[in-house]
Amino acid sequence: MADTVLSIENLRTHFYTRDGVVPAVDGVSLSVRGGETLAIVGESGCGKSVTALSVMRLVPAPGRVLAGSRVYFAGLDLLALSEREMRTVRGNKAAMIFQEPLTSLNPVFTIGRQIGESLRLHKGLGKKAAREKSVELLARVGMPQPERIVDEYPHALSGGMRQRAMIAMALSCGPRLLIADEPTTALDVTVQAQILEVIRELRDGSGMAVMLITHNLGLVAEMAGRVAVMYAGKIVEQGEVSAVFDSPGHPYTEGLLNSLPRLTGRTERLPAIPGVVPHPACLPAGCLFEPRCAKAAERCRVERPELLLRPDGRQISCWPQN
Amino acid sequence: MTGKLLEVRGLKKYFPITGGILGRTVGQVRAVDGLDFFVRPGETLGLVGESGCGKTTVARLLLRLLTPTAGEVIYKGQNIVHLRGRALQHLRRELQIIFQDPYGSLNPRLTVAEIIGEQLSIHGLARDRQERLAMVRELLAAVGLEGHHLWRYPHEFSGGQRQRIGIARALALNPQLVVTDEPVSALDVSIQAQIVNLLLDLQERYKLAYVFVSHDLSIVRYMSHRVAVMYLGKIVESAPVAVLFERPAHPYTQALLSAVPLPDPAVRRQRIVLEGDLPSPANLPRGCRFHPRCFIRLPRCREEEPHLHDCGGGHLAACHIVGGQKSEVGAPENGSRTESLQGRAPDVEGADINPRGTGVFRG
Numbered sequence: 001m002a003d004t005v006l007s008i009e010n011l012r013t014h015f016y017t018r019d020g021v022v023p024a025v026d027g028v029s030l031s032v033r034g035g036e037t038l039a040i041v042g043e044s045g046c047g048k049s050v051t052a053l054s055v056m057r058l059v060p061a062p063g064r065v066l067a068g069s070r071v072y073f074a075g076l077d078l079l080a081l082s083e084r085e086m087r088t089v090r091g092n093k094a095a096m097i098f099q100e101p102l103t104s105l106n107p108v109f110t111i112g113r114q115i116g117e118s119l120r121l122h123k124g125l126g127k128k129a130a131r132e133k134s135v136e137l138l139a140r141v142g143m144p145q146p147e148r149i150v151d152e153y154p155h156a157l158s159g160g161m162r163q164r165a166m167i168a169m170a171l172s173c174g175p176r177l178l179i180a181d182e183p184t185t186a187l188d189v190t191v192q193a194q195i196l197e198v199i200r201e202l203r204d205g206s207g208m209a210v211m212l213i214t215h216n217l218g219l220v221a222e223m224a225g226r227v228a229v230m231y232a233g234k235i236v237e238q239g240e241v242s243a244v245f246d247s248p249g250h251p252y253t254e255g256l257l258n259s260l261p262r263l264t265g266r267t268e269r270l271p272a273i274p275g276v277v278p279h280p281a282c283l284p285a286g287c288l289f290e291p292r293c294a295k296a297a298e299r300c301r302v303e304r305p306e307l308l309l310r311p312d313g314r315q316i317s318c319w320p321q322n
Numbered sequence: 323m324t325g326k327l328l329e330v331r332g333l334k335k336y337f338p339i340t341g342g343i344l345g346r347t348v349g350q351v352r353a354v355d356g357l358d359f360f361v362r363p364g365e366t367l368g369l370v371g372e373s374g375c376g377k378t379t380v381a382r383l384l385l386r387l388l389t390p391t392a393g394e395v396i397y398k399g400q401n402i403v404h405l406r407g408r409a410l411q412h413l414r415r416e417l418q419i420i421f422q423d424p425y426g427s428l429n430p431r432l433t434v435a436e437i438i439g440e441q442l443s444i445h446g447l448a449r450d451r452q453e454r455l456a457m458v459r460e461l462l463a464a465v466g467l468e469g470h471h472l473w474r475y476p477h478e479f480s481g482g483q484r485q486r487i488g489i490a491r492a493l494a495l496n497p498q499l500v501v502t503d504e505p506v507s508a509l510d511v512s513i514q515a516q517i518v519n520l521l522l523d524l525q526e527r528y529k530l531a532y533v534f535v536s537h538d539l540s541i542v543r544y545m546s547h548r549v550a551v552m553y554l555g556k557i558v559e560s561a562p563v564a565v566l567f568e569r570p571a572h573p574y575t576q577a578l579l580s581a582v583p584l585p586d587p588a589v590r591r592q593r594i595v596l597e598g599d600l601p602s603p604a605n606l607p608r609g610c611r612f613h614p615r616c617f618i619r620l621p622r623c624r625e626e627e628p629h630l631h632d633c634g635g636g637h638l639a640a641c642h643i644v645g646g647q648k649s650e651v652g653a654p655e656n657g658s659r660t661e662s663l664q665g666r667a668p669d670v671e672g673a674d675i676n677p678r679g680t681g682v683f684r685g
Contacts, residue, residue, distance in 0.1 A: 043510035043511060043512060044510055144598065158599040158600075160599055161599065188372035188373055188537065188600070189372070189537070189539075189578060189581040189582055190372065190577055190578060190581050190595075190596045191599065192581065192583075193580075193581040193593060193595045193596075194595055194596075196583075197595060215510065215511065216583065217511070217585040218582065218583030218584055218585045219583045220585070221583065221584060221585050221586055221587040221589075222583040222584070222587075223583075241587045242587045242588065245585065245586065245587050245588075246587075246588070255512065256511055256512060257585065259511060259512055259514070259515035260511065260515075260540070260585050261514075261515075261518065261538075261540040261541045261543065261544040262540055262543075262584075262585070263539060263540050263543060263567060263579065263582055263584060264567075264584075267543060267544050269519055269522065270515040270518055270519060270544065271515070272512065272515035272516040272518075272519055273512040273515070273516075274516075276480050276482065276483075276513070277510075
């Protein structure tokens with residue numbers, strides 16, 4: 001079993017807004033090993049992206065990571081590093097790719113210069129060497145005509161090509177951890193398939209750990225070994241993908257899986273989860289999912305369940321039923 | 323279900339590309355390039371394709387929000403392409419649209435009562451304020467909203483609720499055909515299912531016909547009776563929903579279906595990964611539009627554009643290789659098997675037919 005690359009303990013990131021404190025991430029603990037893909041899945045506003053940003057120390061104001069949170073990466077306590085030290089980690093040993101490649105690329109620099117930037121910064125490469133390495137990286141992520149693309153500006157590239165360029169940039173320094181935040185959500189399915197293949201090959205080839213953040217359960221099933229399901233800032237279920245999909249332990253996981261339209265099988269009415277995600281400023285007192293839960297009992301209304309480890313290695317935060 | 327509520331013949335929409343200081347037309351984007359399809363009363367036609375294939379343009383053409391460059395849109399036996407004034411206004415009572423973006427498609431300065439009630443006044447369906455409000459209340463109830471929502475503004479609602487308002491607005495005039503342009507793709511999974519169910523309920527209750535435009539194949543499968551797959555402004559395949567998903571004929575449909583990640587870790591499929599990106603609709607490839615990315619192409623595909631032909635049972639495909647035209651086919655360009663693809667699902671075939679061998683993962 002490979003080493004743990006990233007371990008998060010009791011991460012709490014709250015946003016101090018005018019309308020009150022929003023606990024975007026509230027006590028998340030997880031870990032990712034080398035060569036493994038951990039998927040964090042959940043609906044918008046569940047805190048999956050803020051978890052990723054907290055790891056990279058990129059939480060925007062008015063958000064703050066609270067004291068008592070721990071993020072260990074490759075032997076470093078990331079939250080204790082100075083901003084200067086953090087900059088030697090970010091883009092170097094830990095890299096991140098984002099949902100919308102156009103807004104995360106700088107429109108006034110060529111692709112080559114943007115990939116080369118981190119190589120020159122972290123690896124001390126010269127201009128020429130950085131360019132050569134950029135071409136090599138572009139070829140590695142399957143970019144057609146890398147020698148030409150390296151001198152192009154982002155606007156000249158299609159969505160899929162931009163995401164390839166982003167991946168090339170993220171991989172430039174040989175990271176041990178890749179955080180992919182909805183990497184294919186803006187792309188068409190045929191292009192998504194290409195990008196996923198690139199990420200998978202690179203993970204298997206280099207033993208890099210991947211944290212995949214997505215709302216798409218199909219991607220989780222195809223890409224990840226383990227999955228953490230988030231709801232309203234907390235992990236409600238965590239475990240091996242095959243086990244979780246086979247017999248979801250939390251009613252929310254079960255509801256999500258049931259409400260998905262499928263490509264095969266029956267096409268009767270979808271069993272939808274009623275209601276909406278609670279507003280973060282007025283969360284229910286008991287279990288966060290209780291107002292939407294079909295199995296809710298009296299206890300769920302008053303007492304919030306903890307995320308507990310079950311004998312089979314799965315973590316579920318739900319009161320034992322029956 | 324007999325007869326045709328809506329029929330489209332040779333529908334085209336070209337957008338000019340202008341250049342230079344004089345704004346001369348220097349080219350054309352062929353967004354929709356010759357479509358033929360029809361919708362029966364009470365039926366859902368799924369229109370599926372990737373971004374840039376022209377599906378939204380089709381939605382707008384059907385409602386005359388855009389005027390076609392060529393072709394006919396025949397609604398209840400009448401060509402509506404040149405309708406104007408009162409006749410067009412009358413038509414819009416029967417044809418309605420639900421938009422993708424529940425945030426951008428509602429006027430933020432109007433209350434729900436005004437958003438839904440406005441058209442009731444315009445079309446003279448409500449005599450006075452009292453009657454109008456009663457009708458709006460009834461519509462809100464039909465889409466699962468409550469009476470006290472009447473006086474709220476769009477920003478006070480969640481995405482799913484806003485989409486319900488958009489649906490109520492579309493239903494207000496009691497239309498027969500509703501074009502839905504990606505109605506659930508901006509919504510979260512748990513809300514998507516609620517809206518999909520609502521659309522199905524309303525169809526049953528009001529005997530609506532839908533043209534359901536989407537990029538999401540799984541939802542199209544749930545919603546549709548028949549499905550047409552678009553690629554670069556053309557329909558490449560159309561069939562009853564079960565046939566299309568069980569036995570896709572066109573290589574593009576096969577690739578599209580195989581590219582959808584399945585939420586089932588126990589299923590390991592062989593996937594067809596297409597090479598390259600969608601070509602620009604301003605600069606279309608010669609011959610078959612799909613041939614630069616096709617994994618079973620023949621030399622002929624570069625020269626000659628295939629037309630939709632019947633593979634039996636209302637299953638149409640535009641491909642030289644599949645569906646009954648095999649006798650004319652020579653040796654495959656890249657030594658691949660062509661027979662194996664005919665009428666087979668992509669998860670069984672397509673393994674060894676990618677020219678660069680990039681087509682498959684997870685055997």
